Amino acid sequence: MNILVVDDNPTNVMLIREILRKDGYQHISTASCAQEMYQQLGLDYSGAVEDAHPKEPDVDLILLDMMMPEIDGLQACRHIQQLNHLRDIPIIMVTAVADSNILADALDAGAVDYVTKPVNRIELLARIRLALRLKQEKDWHKERDSHIRQELRLAAKVQESVLTEPYEDQAITIKAIYRPSEELAGDLYAWFPLSNGKYGVLILDMMGHGVSSALLCMYIASALRTSVKSEASPDIVLQQLNAKFDQLYMNDSLTLYYMTAIYMIVDTKNDVIHYANAGHPPGIVVMDNGEVVQMETTGHPVGMFPELHIAVKEISCTHRFRIGLYTDGLVESTVQSLDTAIANLTQLVKTESDVDDSVAWEQLFANESLHEDDKCLVWVDVHHRQDV
Numbered sequence: 214m215n216i217l218v219v220d221d222n223p224t225n226v227m228l229i230r231e232i233l234r235k236d237g238y239q240h241i242s243t244a245s246c247a248q249e250m251y252q253q254l255g256l257d258y259s260g261a262v263e264d265a266h267p268k269e270p271d272v273d274l275i276l277l278d279m280m281m282p283e284i285d286g287l288q289a290c291r292h293i294q295q296l297n298h299l300r301d302i303p304i305i306m307v308t309a310v311a312d313s314n315i316l317a318d319a320l321d322a323g324a325v326d327y328v329t330k331p332v333n334r335i336e337l338l339a340r341i342r343l344a345l346r347l348k349q350e351k352d353w354h355k356e357r358d359s360h361i362r363q364e365l366r367l368a369a370k371v372q373e374s375v376l377t378e379p380y381e382d383q384a385i386t387i388k389a390i391y392r393p394s395e396e397l398a399g400d401l402y403a404w405f406p407l408s409n410g411k412y413g414v415l416i417l418d419m420m421g422h423g424v425s426s427a428l429l430c431m432y433i434a435s436a437l438r439t440s441v442k443s444e445a446s447p448d449i450v451l452q453q454l455n456a457k458f459d460q461l462y463m464n465d466s467l468t469l470y471y472m473t474a475i476y477m478i479v480d481t482k483n484d485v486i487h488y489a490n491a492g493h494p495p496g497i498v499v500m501d502n503g504e505v506v507q508m509e510t511t512g513h514p515v516g517m518f519p520e521l522h523i524a525v526k527e528i529s530c531t532h533r534f535r536i537g538l539y540t541d542g543l544v545e546s547t548v549q550s551l552d553t554a555i556a557n558l559t560q561l562v563k564t565e566s567d568v569d570d571s572v573a574w575e576q577l578f579a580n581e582s583l584h585e586d587d588k589c590l591v592w593v594d595v596h597h598r599q600d601v
Contacts, residue, residue, distance in 0.1 A: 214273040214274065217253060218243045219249075221278065223245075230243065250277075277306055279315075308328075325344050385479065388567075388591075392587070400417070400588075414538070432461075436454060436457045446489075447487055450476050451512070459519050473494075479595065490510045490523075491510075492512070498534060499563050500534050505563070536594075543577070544558060545583065545586065546584070
């Protein structure tokens with residue numbers, strides 16, 4: 214373990230160094246003032262960080278004299294604690310003052326412990342062993358956290374690969390905007406060209422965030438394709454997903470999970486939408502004559518009960534129309550009501566001709582007044598270009 218001894222008195226430095234060496238500590242460095250300590254920690258003379266991406270220096274413990282010229286130990290300790298890459302280095306204050314208020318100030322400044330002068334060998338070594346043991350445990354947790362973050366980033370890429378790519382043909386354009394609140398998210402969307410000018414489109418919002426919700430989304434995504442490719446009606450697709458959820462109830466830790474969802478079949482030949490809404494925020498359908506129809510709830514969320522009783526509704530559309538499906542993270546605002554947020558969203562579906570390179574949509578997704586939640590929008594534009 215690497216120990217840095219900081220003291221302006223050479224005799225004190227020599228004494229502490231000999232105590233450490235006799236106890237088997239070989240990697241000992243010294244500094245005569247705070248400025249020298251800063252330089253050994255990768256800082257400049259004033260204590261500023263020199264590197265734009267600093268790394269934690271090879272120092273496991275600092276024995277810091279409290280009383281030093283120019284910059285005393287308390288000031289130096291507070292400064293180190295303000296730097297993210299240095300604050301995990303334990304600091305033991307060495308002081309000739311036994312005043313309890315001053316010692317309390319040292320602990321408040323970020324020191325993990327203190328020893329008083331004249332230094333007692335047994336006391337010093339005991340406090341060093343304790344501080345180094347805590348440092349080792351903290352380093353282990355940091356390494357573990359770093360590994361977990363790497364795993365989460367990989368999992369996020371896998372999850373992203375499940376999301377459907379934009380789709381466009383002569384009849385329809387389907388795209389999405391997705392902003393997960395965390396590396397792993399609980400929203401999912403998918404669409405599938407079916408037969409005879411029909412398209413199956415799904416959006417869902419899993420309760421919660423993080424690993425468990427993301428894994429459930431992946432599980433649902435794997436079960437979804439078979440249901441949709443069979444061209445089953447929207448209620449049957451959601452009921453089949455509900456049955457998959459019910460199988461998970463063998464594990465008690467998953468009994469509280471459920472998801473809201475809309476699955477719809479867009480029939481571009483007959484200009485009809487058939488949909489089922491399992492407790493999801495209402496989808497928005499905008500006709501080319503300006504009429505707006507909302508896709509209201511037709512049943513309970515998926516996974517809430519062993520059996521899902523859900524109805525299918527039909528919307529007759531004009532020859533050209535747009536659909537906006539979204540998750541609640543896009544309308545749950547801290548400054549406006551839900552009705553106002555949905556009205557604003559409806560206006561965007563009406564007025565914006567696309568979601569790509571749209572300043573208005575970008576501003577909505579970047580809106581800081583929205584709750585910190587996954588934000589997702591599925592955009593469907595039925596345009597019948599072959600008729601133009």
